[in-house]
Amino acid sequence: MLGRLNHVALAVPDLAAASAHYRDALGARVSEPQPLPEHGVTVAFVDVGNTKIELLEPLGDNSTILPFLQKNPSGGMHHVCYEVDDIAAARDHLKAQGARVLGDGEPRIGAHGKPVLFLHPKDFFGTLVELEQV
Amino acid sequence: MLGRLNHVALAVPDLAAASAHYRDALGARVSEPQPLPEHGVTVAFVDVGNTKIELLEPLGDNSTILPFLQKNPSGGMHHVCYEVDDIAAARDHLKAQGARVLGDGEPRIGAHGKPVLFLHPKDFFGTLVELEQV
Numbered sequence: 620m621l622g623r624l625n626h627v628a629l630a631v632p633d634l635a636a637a638s639a640h641y642r643d644a645l646g647a648r649v650s651e652p653q654p655l656p657e658h659g660v661t662v663a664f665v666d667v668g669n670t671k672i673e674l675l676e677p678l679g680d681n682s683t684i685l686p687f688l689q690k691n692p693s694g695g696m697h698h699v700c701y702e703v704d705d706i707a708a709a710r711d712h713l714k715a716q717g718a719r720v721l722g723d724g725e726p727r728i729g730a731h732g733k734p735v736l737f738l739h740p741k742d743f744f745g746t747l748v749e750l751e752q753v
Numbered sequence: 754m755l756g757r758l759n760h761v762a763l764a765v766p767d768l769a770a771a772s773a774h775y776r777d778a779l780g781a782r783v784s785e786p787q788p789l790p791e792h793g794v795t796v797a798f799v800d801v802g803n804t805k806i807e808l809l810e811p812l813g814d815n816s817t818i819l820p821f822l823q824k825n826p827s828g829g830m831h832h833v834c835y836e837v838d839d840i841a842a843a844r845d846h847l848k849a850q851g852a853r854v855l856g857d858g859e860p861r862i863g864a865h866g867k868p869v870l871f872l873h874p875k876d877f878f879g880t881l882v883e884l885e886q887v
Contacts, residue, residue: 620779621781622801622802623801623803624801624803624806627758627761629880630879631879637878640878641755643850644846644847644851644852645754645755645835646755647754647755667755667757667835668757668758669758669804670803693875693879694880695830695874696829696833699761699806701801712780713778717778740829744763744765744827744828745763745764745765745825745828745829746828746829
């Protein structure tokens with residue numbers, strides 16, 4: 620069921636500063652910032668060849684990233700996103716295993732225009748897991 | 754300079770339980786546990802095709818994972834590891850940019866038998882970054 624690692628998401632308090640640091644200190648290719656108001660984030664992607672690092676900055680007053688940054692003011696590792704072929708089948712399998720899907724339990728359209736869902740970190744040893752149908 | 758994402762490391766309090774959960778709930782291929790006493794960890798790798806998820810359990814009383822799990826008893830995202838071609842050149846470049854190398858500043862031999870170093874999370878927006886020469 621589990622496919623490739625689509626991305627690792629890192630929350631940062633200042634996306635412009637983080638993008639510049641990844642470019643300058645690590646010599647990485649970083650995309651332009653992309654505001655996603657419906658997700659409450661502005662994102663930029665660091666291209667590391669085999670996968671992507673998603674830098675996340677809060678956007679708006681209700682961003683789900685804000686409580687994370689209040690707890691981790693410098694930023695930190697926020698979630699991992701795995702690809703699946705069939706997100707409804709994956710959800711049903713996971714729920715049968717006792718995993719909890721965040722929100723209303725239904726996939727929604729994610730930052731890449733594809734169906735995604737998030738699994739409760741308590742069911743994955745403290746790691747927030749996103750699944751994305753590809 | 755920045756190469757592929759070699760792995761994402763997730764600290765877990767119980768490696769056997771985490772390995773079983775990744776196999777059963779996510780249908781993932783997980784390696785057998787590998788004790789690395791010189792690093793204070795037992796590791797298992799989840800194969801996700803394009804990269805690896807490294808599950809880390811503390812080994813011994815001086816494991817660097819113990820303080821992390823005291824702060825995050827359920828476990829959590831611990832570090833990301835990027836590949837570089839020349840770790841000494843990468844270190845020199847990063848130090849010139851003001852980044853701090855943990856420990857004595859010299860690469861040591863990591864879990865894969867290759868030179869690694871860790872960069873201070875304060876210099877990478879709260880994320881602990883490992884570099885591995887490949």
